[in-house]
Structure formats: structure tokens, C-alpha cells
Amino acid sequence: MVQSSPGSDNEDYVTPRWVKVFGTIALVLILIFAIIHLTGHGLGGHSLHGMGLKP
């Protein structure tokens, strides 16, 4: 969303509110995911050992 008067050179760029909300939610989810993995509470990894498929 751009706050402007059409054709004006003094327009200010404004990031839309939905993008800010979306970005905040994404950031929180990434943080939760990272914390769960770093504290070792994840359900497994991506390797065969991590996924519990090999002894």
C-alpha cells in the first residue's frame, strides 16, 4: 500500500499491514521451530540416524 497523492514525487513508501502481520507470525514460527530443534525436543532429524531408521 502506498500512501500518496497520484503523480506526486513526495510519496512515502509504506509496507502493508498484512505483510507485517504475516512476517511477525512467520518469525515466531521459525523461532519456535529453532528452539525446539536446538533444545533437542524435535521428533528426529533428516538423516537416517536422526530419523531413527538406523541403530
Add this chain to the structure above:
Amino acid sequence: MPMKPGLRKLALTIHITSSVGWLGSVAGFLTLAIMGLFSREGITVQATYLGMDWLTTYIILPFSIAALLSGIVQSLGTSWGLFRHYWVVVKLLLTILATSVLILHTQPIRSLGREAAAKPFSATDFRETRIQLVADAVAGIFVLLTATALAVYKPRGLTRYGWRRQREQRKESAPEKSSI
């Protein structure tokens, strides 16, 4: 570069088909993952994980790559552009994220399928991995539904780049209008 209407419709058809197919096949994967987690019959569990391996390799992965590539072609070939509107950028990021996670998890799914083919699982075998596959599928469906909603609602908002391009275009068209 704008595409011709016929080509644009073809690209859009490919994009919608692959995106909807991707969502539907992940829903099928979730059904199998739940079945594999809770079923007590060894043969059913075995068949479930073999099926999930095939479904991932031959349906979900091709659909995800087709959706990603056709989406990029679609945006570059229309006035929407790839980096001009936030909804396009967010949808692109979600698709890249979902495809990356899928590729990362293909190998463990394949290994689980091989293990299932070798011998039937008991209820406790690879339990954490089996729970993780259910969680992955739920997260995948959520991400794909979000991407679908973005494509349908197309929330307004230009990126900084899109905003600059729009201003440049306005400036270019202004002298033409004044000269008419």
C-alpha cells in the same frame, strides 16, 4: 515479458493443475501417515509406508516442482511480475520452503518404505519418525492452503521494487499524455 493470451492460459492451467494436485496428494499422504501410525495390522502398515514412498517420489515431488516452475513462468509472463507484489513474493517463498522441506524429507520417507518392505513394523518401531511424517503433512497442507488463499485473494501491496517501477512507468507515461 508479457505472454500471448493462449500461452498465458496454458501456463495458468499447468500452474493450477500442479498446485491443486500437490495439495490433494499431500492430503492423501496425510491419510496414509495417520493410517500407518494407528493401524495395528502389520500388512496394512507395511503397505501404507510403501505407498507413501511411491506417492512422494512419483506424485508429490513432480507436482511441487511443476507448481514452483509454472508459478515463476506465470508471474514473469504477466503484469504481476515476480518481485512487484507482496502476495507473489510471499507465495513464492512458501512454495520454495515447502519444496525444500519435501526434498529434505524424501530420503527418510524412502528409507522407511524400504524398511517396511523388508519386514512388518510393530506399533513402536520408528514411532517418532512416523509421528513426524504426520506433522510434516499437516504443516505442508497448512502452507499450501495459505499459498492458495494468497492466489485467490491477492492482497494489495507493492514491494519497494514494485513501487519504484510503478513510479518510473508513471513518469514515462506522463510526458506522452501531456504531448497528446
